[in-house]
Amino acid sequence: METGTENILMEAKGVKPTSNRILVARAMLSAIHPVSLTELETMLMTMDKSSIFRVLNLFVEHHIVHAIEDGSGTLKYEICDSQECSIADMHTHFYCEKCHKTFCFKTIQIPEIDLPEGFSMNSVNYVVKGICPKCAAKE
Amino acid sequence: METGTENILMEAKGVKPTSNRILVARAMLSAIHPVSLTELETMLMTMDKSSIFRVLNLFVEHHIVHAIEDGSGTLKYEICDSQECSIADMHTHFYCEKCHKTFCFKTIQIPEIDLPEGFSMNSVNYVVKGICPKCAAKE
DNA sequence: CGAATAAATGCAACCCGGTTGCACCGTTTT
DNA sequence: AAAACGGTGCAACCGGGTTGCATTTATTCG
Numbered sequence: 001m002e003t004g005t006e007n008i009l010m011e012a013k014g015v016k017p018t019s020n021r022i023l024v025a026r027a028m029l030s031a032i033h034p035v036s037l038t039e040l041e042t043m044l045m046t047m048d049k050s051s052i053f054r055v056l057n058l059f060v061e062h063h064i065v066h067a068i069e070d071g072s073g074t075l076k077y078e079i080c081d082s083q084e085c086s087i088a089d090m091h092t093h094f095y096c097e098k099c100h101k102t103f104c105f106k107t108i109q110i111p112e113i114d115l116p117e118g119f120s121m122n123s124v125n126y127v128v129k130g131i132c133p134k135c136a137a138k139e
Numbered sequence: 140m141e142t143g144t145e146n147i148l149m150e151a152k153g154v155k156p157t158s159n160r161i162l163v164a165r166a167m168l169s170a171i172h173p174v175s176l177t178e179l180e181t182m183l184m185t186m187d188k189s190s191i192f193r194v195l196n197l198f199v200e201h202h203i204v205h206a207i208e209d210g211s212g213t214l215k216y217e218i219c220d221s222q223e224c225s226i227a228d229m230h231t232h233f234y235c236e237k238c239h240k241t242f243c244f245k246t247i248q249i250p251e252i253d254l255p256e257g258f259s260m261n262s263v264n265y266v267v268k269g270i271c272p273k274c275a276a277k278e
Numbered sequence: 279c280g281a282a283t284a285a286a287t288g289c290a291a292c293c294c295g296g297t298t299g300c301a302c303c304g305t306t307t308t
Numbered sequence: 309a310a311a312a313c314g315g316t317g318c319a320a321c322c323g324g325g326t327t328g329c330a331t332t333t334a335t336t337c338g
Binding site for chain 1: 208210231233236242244247250251252253254255256257258259260261262263264265266267268269270271272275
């Protein structure tokens, strides 16, 4: 298999690029919206759900992808833009309640807040729910 | 049964205060943290899970309570403070990854963002994940 | 190189939160 | 009092997520 962006991503984070992992990474890179486990399952019919699940978890641990809770009830995943994928890199998401798609507002940073004394932050999730332009037009 | 805060809440929103609904409302008022369906189930052992579920959904529809996705995978519910419970009233939440409790930062408003053209907002969810003071001290 | 070891994968089964269909029961209406 | 309606409990279901285990694939080491 040819070495592509995927492998660079993984090797940079110390993850061995197995063929399955490359498949998952490619599928995610080709997706426009953040994808769910189930979506990946249908995209990668050669792979078992549990394998995809484990690859995703591995990726999350190694900050190759991050998980988004968009309020649909199912987790969505997307490739981290930056090497760090720290809180400052996290962006806002939008969940359309009509078409059930999740949008990334990559240009909109999550506004920071001051936590009360003693609380320490690991991650932030900022999701706006509403209607996307396409669905609004369909009315 | 004595008329209390619960009934006023419900009647103000046009919801008939049945005994079960009063039970759910009381349980939620007595809780410190936002509660899940399962937690309510153990608090109200006389009620069936599906009944609690339906009461919660009814309350959400009538803006008596709102649902929070704290990233634990299970929905949490809490009584709305204000009559309106509009976006401006929504506050920030904190999910402790150690003790799995959800905290309300009622004083911290969710910072607003400008959505791209065409997107309309119905609700916002802002959740910070990390470690709470109690769990940090236990180390 | 080939055996021993470790890692990755597929399969099947499971868990659990959420949800629904349906029958029953209590309340309201006429 | 009968009919209509809403609320409730029960049981069953659904689907996302997760795990145990056996098998395959890759890696290490003699």
